[in-house]
Amino acid sequence: MTERLRVENLCKVFSKSPEPALRMLAAGAKKSEVLTKTGMVVGLNDVSLSVQSGAIYMVMGLSGSGKSTLARCINRLNEPSAGRILLDGQDIVAAGEAELRDIRRTRISMVFQHFALLPNRTVAENAEFGLKLQGVSPQVRRRRAEEVLSIVGLARWGNHYPHELSGGMRQRVGLARALATDADVLIMDEAFSALDPLIRTEMQDELLRLQRTLKKTILFITHDFQEALKLGTRIAIMADGELVREGTPQSIVLDPGSDYVAAFTREVDRSRLFDARSAMSPVQPVPLTAGLCLAETGDGGGLVLDDGGHVVGVLDAETLRGLREGKPYGDANFGTLRKDFVTVRECDSLLDAARAHRAGRPMAVVDEEGRLTGTLAGDRILAGIASAPPHPAGGLHA
Numbered sequence: 001m002t003e004r005l006r007v008e009n010l011c012k013v014f015s016k017s018p019e020p021a022l023r024m025l026a027a028g029a030k031k032s033e034v035l036t037k038t039g040m041v042v043g044l045n046d047v048s049l050s051v052q053s054g055a056i057y058m059v060m061g062l063s064g065s066g067k068s069t070l071a072r073c074i075n076r077l078n079e080p081s082a083g084r085i086l087l088d089g090q091d092i093v094a095a096g097e098a099e100l101r102d103i104r105r106t107r108i109s110m111v112f113q114h115f116a117l118l119p120n121r122t123v124a125e126n127a128e129f130g131l132k133l134q135g136v137s138p139q140v141r142r143r144r145a146e147e148v149l150s151i152v153g154l155a156r157w158g159n160h161y162p163h164e165l166s167g168g169m170r171q172r173v174g175l176a177r178a179l180a181t182d183a184d185v186l187i188m189d190e191a192f193s194a195l196d197p198l199i200r201t202e203m204q205d206e207l208l209r210l211q212r213t214l215k216k217t218i219l220f221i222t223h224d225f226q227e228a229l230k231l232g233t234r235i236a237i238m239a240d241g242e243l244v245r246e247g248t249p250q251s252i253v254l255d256p257g258s259d260y261v262a263a264f265t266r267e268v269d270r271s272r273l274f275d276a277r278s279a280m281s282p283v284q285p286v287p288l289t290a291g292l293c294l295a296e297t298g299d300g301g302g303l304v305l306d307d308g309g310h311v312v313g314v315l316d317a318e319t320l321r322g323l324r325e326g327k328p329y330g331d332a333n334f335g336t337l338r339k340d341f342v343t344v345r346e347c348d349s350l351l352d353a354a355r356a357h358r359a360g361r362p363m364a365v366v367d368e369e370g371r372l373t374g375t376l377a378g379d380r381i382l383a384g385i386a387s388a389p390p391h392p393a394g395g396l397h398a
């Protein structure tokens with residue numbers, strides 16, 4: 001993984017002469033204090049982050065926390081007051097006008113919440129708009145528009161007008177336009193926030209699907225924690241212009257680090273993040289007799305497997321003890337194998353595992369081929385679902 005985008009100590013004060021505010025921030029003042037003493041609005045206070053190539057990097061926070069300001073600073077729609085923004089090592093903040101134009105046209109694309117489509121241009125014309133600005137010839141950009149429209153599932157809509165499309169379709173046009181320029185970095189500012197929930201989920205799935213082949217570097221801004229968890233490779237959480245927590249979705253849910261972040265995590269169904277595999281005890285089957293193996297379940301019993309690794313039955317503790325004492329495993333034993341085990345797949349959520357759990361019945365965790373890979377005890381399921389482990393006191397940054 002290589003770093004594509006790096007933000008270093010970025011500050012944004014909305015003022016023509018931000019120096020007094022910047023001095024206060026450097027001395028540790030917060031946004032509210034700066035506002036009271038200088039009347040200046042702080043958009044960003046000392047934000048640093050690093051985005052790896054191919055990542056979907058989520059910036060999440062309440063309204064007014066500075067997310068859009070960050071997005072707009074990155075392509076200099078907002079002029080940063082202090083700090084550096086490095087795109088492949090090149091400082092965007094120091095870029096001259098021509099250089100900046102070039103960056104905006106070819107290296108960073110933006111997708112906005114409110115589609116920003118030109119109403120009196122066709123869908124194809126909208127999709128190719130960025131290329132037109134680049135001076136690409138009509139034939140080439142039309143071909144490219146057709147390409148990207150088909151990527152986002154709008155192959156036959158090129159000659160229609162935006163008002164003929166649903167909200168979800170219009171957002172796809174916005175996405176197509178961003179993809180058309182071939183920019184490596186996409187900034188999506190609340191791109192799905194205006195869509196109704198069903199369409200929104202669809203667009204999220206679509207983005208994940210597209211990203212598997214496109215492998216863009218995406219900075220995705222949202223106020224929706226669920227969306228951040230679903231899409232994010234990493235998540236940065238902002239509050240009052242500051243980055244208060246950064247990490248993988250799992251690490252943030254397990255260890256929010258502050259009440260502010262914990263409040264978001266409480267809202268999510270924790271178990272959705274963790275699958276049966278994450279809590280299971282792996283098994284190590286040993287040969288039992290010709291064609292059969294035994295996997296102990298850790299509670300005194302065992303699961304008997306055929307030579308394909310599939311569970312054929314449960315061995316009770318007594319029989320198992322007998323085997324340990326040297327009694328041979330014979331057909332008679334096989335005939336008495338119990339079948340009362342429960343099976344879940346590795347990828348099943350812990351919540352589903354909890355629902356499947358039955359007292360006294362071993363839980364077999366199987367892979368996609370149905371082969372046993374682990375067992376899952378009730379207390380492990382609950383521990384996985386239950387509240388986060390205590391985290392070390394102190395620092396908010398990961």
Ligand SMILES: Nc1ncnc2c1ncn2[C@@H]1O[C@H](COP(=O)(O)OP(=O)(O)O)[C@@H](O)[C@H]1O
Pocket residue numbers: 014041042043061062063064065066067068069070
């Ligand atoms: N052009 C502007 N002039 C003055 N203040 C602004 C401007 N744009 C944003 N702000 C302020 O900066 C802060 C962050 O805003 P914004 O980045 O839009 O938040 P978010 O996108 O997280 O909702 C807010 O306090 C907002 O009022």
Ligand SMILES: [Mg+2]
Pocket residue numbers: 067068069190
């Ligand atoms: Mg915003």
